[in-house]
Amino acid sequence: MNSNHNDTIIIGTGIAGLTAAAELSARGRKVLMLEKNDSTGGHVGQWSVCFPFGISGRELAESILPQSNANVSIRTRSTASAISTLPDGSLSVSCTDGTAHSARTVLLASGYGMFDARLKEELGYGIYPGVLTSEDIERQWQKGERPLAGHSNPRFAIVHCVGSRDLKCNIRHCSKVCCMVGVKMATEIRQRYPDSQVTNYYMDLRMFDNGYEELYHDAQLNYNVQFVRGRISEVAPTNDGRLYIRAEDTLLGKPLRDKVDALVLMIGMSAHEPLHVDGEPMNRSINGFVGTASPVQINLTATPGLFVAGAAKGPMNITEVLADARAAAAETDKYLSR
Amino acid sequence: MKDFGFKPVRPNVIDLATVQNRTWTDILRLHPEMRSCISCGACAAVCPNNNELTKMSVRRTIIELRHGLPLTSEWQNCQMCNRCSLVCPKGLNTRSIFFRLNTFEALNDHNQTNAEPTNRK
Numbered sequence: 001m002n003s004n005h006n007d008t009i010i011i012g013t014g015i016a017g018l019t020a021a022a023e024l025s026a027r028g029r030k031v032l033m034l035e036k037n038d039s040t041g042g043h044v045g046q047w048s049v050c051f052p053f054g055i056s057g058r059e060l061a062e063s064i065l066p067q068s069n070a071n072v073s074i075r076t077r078s079t080a081s082a083i084s085t086l087p088d089g090s091l092s093v094s095c096t097d098g099t100a101h102s103a104r105t106v107l108l109a110s111g112y113g114m115f116d117a118r119l120k121e122e123l124g125y126g127i128y129p130g131v132l133t134s135e136d137i138e139r140q141w142q143k144g145e146r147p148l149a150g151h152s153n154p155r156f157a158i159v160h161c162v163g164s165r166d167l168k169c170n171i172r173h174c175s176k177v178c179c180m181v182g183v184k185m186a187t188e189i190r191q192r193y194p195d196s197q198v199t200n201y202y203m204d205l206r207m208f209d210n211g212y213e214e215l216y217h218d219a220q221l222n223y224n225v226q227f228v229r230g231r232i233s234e235v236a237p238t239n240d241g242r243l244y245i246r247a248e249d250t251l252l253g254k255p256l257r258d259k260v261d262a263l264v265l266m267i268g269m270s271a272h273e274p275l276h277v278d279g280e281p282m283n284r285s286i287n288g289f290v291g292t293a294s295p296v297q298i299n300l301t302a303t304p305g306l307f308v309a310g311a312a313k314g315p316m317n318i319t320e321v322l323a324d325a326r327a328a329a330a331e332t333d334k335y336l337s338r
Numbered sequence: 339m340k341d342f343g344f345k346p347v348r349p350n351v352i353d354l355a356t357v358q359n360r361t362w363t364d365i366l367r368l369h370p371e372m373r374s375c376i377s378c379g380a381c382a383a384v385c386p387n388n389n390e391l392t393k394m395s396v397r398r399t400i401i402e403l404r405h406g407l408p409l410t411s412e413w414q415n416c417q418m419c420n421r422c423s424l425v426c427p428k429g430l431n432t433r434s435i436f437f438r439l440n441t442f443e444a445l446n447d448h449n450q451t452n453a454e455p456t457n458r459k
């Protein structure tokens with residue numbers, strides 16, 4: 001099954017892939033999208049509320065690329081396994097189901113993987129049911145579930161930097177968005193459970209982008225979220241089915257304990273295994289994500305015609321992904337016009 | 339109780355699950371903006387009473403009030419000079435806290451609940 005009528009193959013249908021597809025189709029390019037899961041939208045498509053837009057990830061994904069688009073065809077359950085350069089300079093993407101697709105350009109928008117929180121055993125993920133990851137909670141809320149519905153005055157603890165900046169797990173990079181997600185989730189919890197108490201345990205808060213610092217200030221002032229500088233290093237179950245946690249308040253230099261109903265881990269983004277291009281694994285940047293051709297060619301990889309967009313290059317927030325995907329689409333279009 | 343020749347001291351631990359921070363609640367009633375303290379320590383750095391002789395720390399006092407801990411810093415030495423409020427990046431009226439700290443009814447409770455001395459450094 002070798003179809004050569006596409007201008008571009010986009011690997012991944014997260015917001016990066018969808019944005020690039022919308023841009024390229026608007027420029028009259030034929031796009032084939034490959035998605036490994038059953039549905040489009042990627043990680044963001046499963047999240048209940050996106051900051052600062054205030055809409056669900058599903059709504060956001062659908063607003064980027066409407067369902068029916070004559071120039072875009074989407075193949076779900078197709079996992080790209082390798083890319084090879086054909087003699088005529090075009091690229092061929094082979095999938096694990098045995099099919100191969102070729103086009104003049106390929107745009108890699110494969111995003112990121114979530115850190116496996118079970119690797120941080122001291123936090124008890126996968127051992128105690130009260131320990132959840134940020135993604136678990138977002139998915140449950142997206143499905144309309146309401147965890148801890150029966151509890152009065154539920155206490156939540158949010159742990160920042162799980163699986164980022166962690167040399168023990170061989171992860172050196174900062175996942176960048178989890179500070180904001182942690183604070184956003186704290187305010188979300190306070191909205192959904194008005195009688196709750198939320199404490200965020202942070203190493204340092206990196207509120208770098210527009211609106212983040214305002215969100216932080218709002219969480220403190222209007223949602224009464226407590227911030228403790230310190231890292232939870234021990235979690236144990238209590239007799240009444242709650243979680244006993246230990247940390248240090250490093251601003252006071254004193255040990256700190258609490259009993260909570262739910263512990264939410266802000267898990268970081270981790271890089272996927274590199275795709276093989278012409279038999280060799282792709283170049284990787286310092287943080288293990290897809291590397292680019294040069295500091296200026298931020299959307300081109302070392303292979304001509306193979307472009308990259310979005311969080312496949314490293315942790316990015318939604319706004320950055322939208323801009324980066326549009327830039328990648330423009331680069332791809334320029335390459336196709338040559 | 340038998341005299342063992344030593345007295346057990348209160349554990350030097352913050353227990354958020356059982357904490358009574360009524361003083362803090364009272365402070366928040368008057369100054370809800372105090373929640374936005376980020377513990378940067380600018381107040382403690384300019385404080386003329388944070389020196390070799392009087393160890394007063396505005397930052398420390400605020401965190402201890404927030405956690406309902408006994409106040410280890412010598413906050414009674416405050417001279418109301420207002421330098422802490424002047425440098426606060428969040429524009430918090432920290433001087434007002436120290437001015438009113440004595441007058442809060444709950445402070446008595448605060449001192450009673452935390453009456454036993456802790457291991458001070």
